């Protein structure tokens with residue numbers, strides 16, 4: 001496990017900064033950030049997974065915190081959770097993504 005700033009992942013990941021991950025699940029709060037910063041994060045995360053693999057964002061918002069970038073990525077709603085415990089909700093979303 002690595003702890004650090006998700007907006008500085010090269011620094012956070014150190015020697016593993018070139019690693020390709022299977023997918024990304026994020027619960028980083030985005031709604032308070034400007035749209036361009038949200039988009040930068042998504043684009044950075046997508047660089048770290050193979051083409052076609054997902055970046056899943058868990059959000060308290062009813063809508064996705066990022067809008068689709070037609071030339072770069074699509075945004076799809078995966079699941080709606082009413083549970084209070086966020087770790088359990090994260091697992092549910094992960095299973096939902098893997099079920100496709």
Ligand SMILES: C[S@@+](CC[C@H](N)C(=O)[O-])C[C@H]1O[C@@H](n2cnc3c(N)ncnc32)[C@H](O)[C@@H]1O
Nearest residue numbers: 004005006007026027028029085086087088090
């Ligand atoms: C809504 S909580 C989610 C907690 C946990 N992932 C869960 O699902 O139970 C948001 C978490 O994002 C972390 N966070 C906020 N900004 C971050 C950043 N720039 N880089 C890494 N983590 C960040 C906070 O420390 C907090 O633990």
